[in-house]
Amino acid sequence: MDTFILILITGVGLGALYFLIASGLSLIYGLMGVLNFAHGSFLTVGAFVGFWVASKMGFETSMPEFILAMIVGGLAAGLFALLIEQLLITRLYDRHIDQALVTVGVSLVVGAVLGGWFGNDLRMFPTPSWFLTAIDVGGAKIPADRAVYIVTAVLLLIANWALLKFTRIGLIIRAGVENRNMVNALGINVRRAFSTVFFLGGFAAGVGGVLVSVYSNGVSPLIAGTYLIYGFIVVVIGGMGSVPGSFLAAMMIGIIRQFANYYATGLGDFVVVILLAVVLLIRPQGLLGKVRA
């Protein structure tokens, strides 16, 4: 039973990391139709800036210091995302394939710059010492950092939901995902919603970057690799443009992957892809996605 709980909670923790990446990808795709390959570089930028802040504090950080590193990392990634959007994406208005290509270029350049500056070796991320302790949940010993991932993801999900539900810009974003041309025709400037979504997506990815570097025991320009791909899978399974769908799918995939890996070593990734194929065959628009006209 305790093994079961351990795997379950570790899976949820992993799912939380996937969600931090997928939420931005999903909104960016849903609103603008942009397949954002640069999202992995947002994550890396956030991880490195967060690392820079945290390492100013020494080999260990207190919890407020760690939260500060996470927020600064998120803000840096958000601003970087905004820069990319303003500089490159807006100029390729509605040329979706070219937009995807440009973001591929961005991810290459960012990877090369960070690799050239810092090398590709892992650098230890300074964390609060209690991250290494275990929490007792129903007899199972859960590594404490998992709880941080889950709490962060849930907080961001709530913040995301509140923003989309109760603010004017949130209303515009939701309307834009539904029918962008109509929003434009009503004389509302959708461009500002684009920028907001890029900033928010970048922020979530940057926060995710800090957490991913804790999870993978360090920072390097290569940490984003598999997370971006899992982010894409989560977005497809959850449904494009649906943040709750991304959350659901991220948790599902995190849990399924952990269980498959426990009972059949190495099969986790394989099972996830099978799941993807099944969802595509039965429900091509994803779990909570709407059918596009």
Next chain:
Amino acid sequence: MLRWKYSRPLLTIFIALLALAPVLGSNPLSRPGLQQTMAVAFIWGGLALTYDLLFGFTGLLSFGHALYFATGVYVTCILINHEIVSWWLASLISIAVSALLAFIVGSASLRTSGITFAMVTLAFGEAGHVILERNFFNLTGGENGIALNADLIPSFWISVVNTKYIYWTALAVLVFTYAVIWWVTESSAGRVFAALRDNELRVQVLGLNTQRFKLLAFVISAALAALLGDVMLLAAGSAAPRFADAGVTISLLLMVVLGGAVTRWGAVIGGIFYSIATTRMQDLTQQDSFKTIPKWIGGPISEPAFILGLLFIFVVMFAPGGLSGAYYRLRLKAITKKSQ
């Protein structure tokens, strides 16, 4: 119209020169080192061409093309190392396996289109990569890959003195790939591919099964990619998971976009240029004069991805059509000037 009337005879002479170079007295191409570099470059040129069939001609943005290339490399290597069949039969089988795999994966992923298709092919491609890295049944050698057992392939491909045979093989396979893609894209099926890219709805209205034509393009390009993988196995001497990496497909995309899609020769030039550039750039950055450049700028420059990535962004933003697109624009200008 836009074709220069001397281009075909000149191209034939050029290919003949490339083919004869290793045995024509003393020239750079009589050195095994450059023969090896060029053989690899030819393979990438051919692979970029198979990607152009998908991305340029049919409008399918696949991010999983590396899977079929790697299938060629791995299936052949495994069949030979276990002494199951000869090299010739092994490569034929690998092509068939790749085509079958493309048929299965294509059937599922072509239910989506556009950007979703890109994501789905990426996921399948990465799944393949992961499986190769996992070393199931001790077949794929995990992260280290497997070395090709040189005793079991025809002897003229072995040893450094014989690098010219690998060079010739790569050149021949590139020409063959070019011929097949030329034939496919100029055939009536090729016209449907182009129509699918430009306006899928219209093709549907005309009563054609769009799904079947897309699948055809997907399978043809996968089969050719496996053939090029067979040659890569000879040139590299081993099968490694890096051949299945998503980075491979992204490189192919770069090659096609830099060289220019839909012109065939653009993709080939793009692939050859990219392959040579990435190997040569690493040599350049090893030199002492390079060390004088401050690290904050020298570090990124020493990564080929930096310059290629910037170039790529520039081409997408400001020079769509890449190299061959720019060439045809110049030709068009020259022709209209002449006719005035």
